[in-house]
Amino acid sequence: MxxxxxxxxxxxxxxxxxxxxxxxxxxxxxxxxxxxxxxxxxxxxxxxxxxxxxxxxxxxxxxxxxxxxxxxxxxxxxxxxxxxxxxxxxxxxxxxxxxxxxxxxxxxxxxxxxxxxxxxxxxxxxxxxxxxxxxxxxxxxxxxxxxxxxxxxxxxxxxxxxxxxxxxxxxxxxxxxxxxxxxxxxxxxxxxxxxxxxxxxxxxxxxxxxxxxxxxxxxxxxxxxxxxxxxxxxxxxxxxxxKTLPVRLRQHEENALAVAQYLDAHPAVEKVFYPGLPGHEGHDLARRQQTGFGGMVSFALRGTLDDVHRVLRATRVFALAESLGGVESLIEHPATMSHASMRPDQRRRAGITDQIIRLSVGIEATEDLLEDLEQALRVSEPVTVPAPS
Incomplete structure (x- = not known):
């Protein structure tokens, strides 16, 4: 079967x-x-x-x-x-x-x-x-x-x-x-x-x-x-x-790919980590040894740690929480959450910087996830102050 x-x-x-x-x-x-x-x-x-x-x-x-x-x-x-x-x-x-x-x-x-x-x-x-x-x-x-x-x-x-x-x-x-x-x-x-x-x-x-x-x-x-x-x-x-794993995984992956593509084109994002993107260094290998790319997406935000904090606090659909793989979408900061116990020098060697944000993309409507990220990323964009006249 x-x-x-x-x-x-x-x-x-x-x-x-x-x-x-x-x-x-x-x-x-x-x-x-x-x-x-x-x-x-x-x-x-x-x-x-x-x-x-x-x-x-x-x-x-x-x-x-x-x-x-x-x-x-x-x-x-x-x-x-x-x-x-x-x-x-x-x-x-x-x-x-x-x-x-x-x-x-x-x-x-x-x-x-x-x-x-x-x-x-x-x-x-x-x-x-x-x-x-x-x-x-x-x-x-x-x-x-x-x-x-x-x-x-x-x-x-x-x-x-x-x-x-x-x-x-x-x-x-x-x-x-x-x-x-x-x-x-x-x-x-x-x-x-x-x-x-x-x-x-x-x-x-x-x-x-x-x-x-x-x-x-x-x-x-x-x-x-x-x-x-x-x-x-x-x-x-x-x-x-x-019993619902196959249908859940399909929706996780569909949403994750849409989120990764959106983030990859966003000016506030420096780099996206998702093997389903053709530009990912492990994409070809993932296609050979995996039958799906999964529902996890990480990205490096341009800007400071304060900018990262603003994004983490601004999401409404993505809950600020550790763990992953549930039907609901989660957002977290590895350096201070899931990988806080890792030695700082080990985090640096592994490339887990303060700018890294990890998403567990759930099974919600795709458009709601993208809109949530759009409004959250907006708070990290630099404010342009008009020059005095």
Missing amino acids: QPQTRLALAGQRTDNAFNSIAPPIYQTATFRFEDIGTTKGFDYTRSGNPTRLALEETLAALEGGAGAVATTTGMAAITTVLALFEAGAHLICSHDCYGGTERLLCLMQRQGKLSVSFADLTDPEALAAAIRPETRAIWVETPSNPLLRITDLEAVARVARAHDCLLIVDNTFLSPLFQQPFRFGADLVVYSTTKYLNGHSDVVGGAVVARTEALNETLQFTANALGTVAQPFDCWLVLRGL
């Missing part, structure tokens, strides 16, 4: 007792044993729950993986993956990754649990220079957050295989419908299900999908040991959100 059909039917056959179309929520901490040492497949919700299993099976099938684990948050998904590595392992990560990812990696490095190198993974020479004998994984965000750089997954996978490393891809910005990293050599795919997979800004969650059964078994053991697994009601919400 096509993904759109598979998602519409997701979880539909979970209830064998009454055949409900909507999957039931097994809101229980524990399960009664049939007999000593005998269960119906579940004993304690941290170790497994039917509602969570329905979500995990849906994500694994959608991604083309062997299995998945649903976690309490996107950061819990990252924590679960990082717990797979022995102390002293070296990881290479995209230098313009999500601020929370950078914060956790740096914390673990300070604690002596892992060592980390941040590199521009769009540059093969930078990746080659970062490899060490103790390197155990390469962590890629593509498109990256917030500058939407595109990394060649096949090229990075070749390097990972040559050095016996895992390739881990954060696919949050695109979802399995717009990019399937396993096709290009990834071993693990990480999500914040809070974002597009749920799509309604009413749940916080994460997931990790494994390419092989062996990796999936290790993930399940680790998540159970750490207690990072998602709760049943949260899983139910994500599963419900997934």
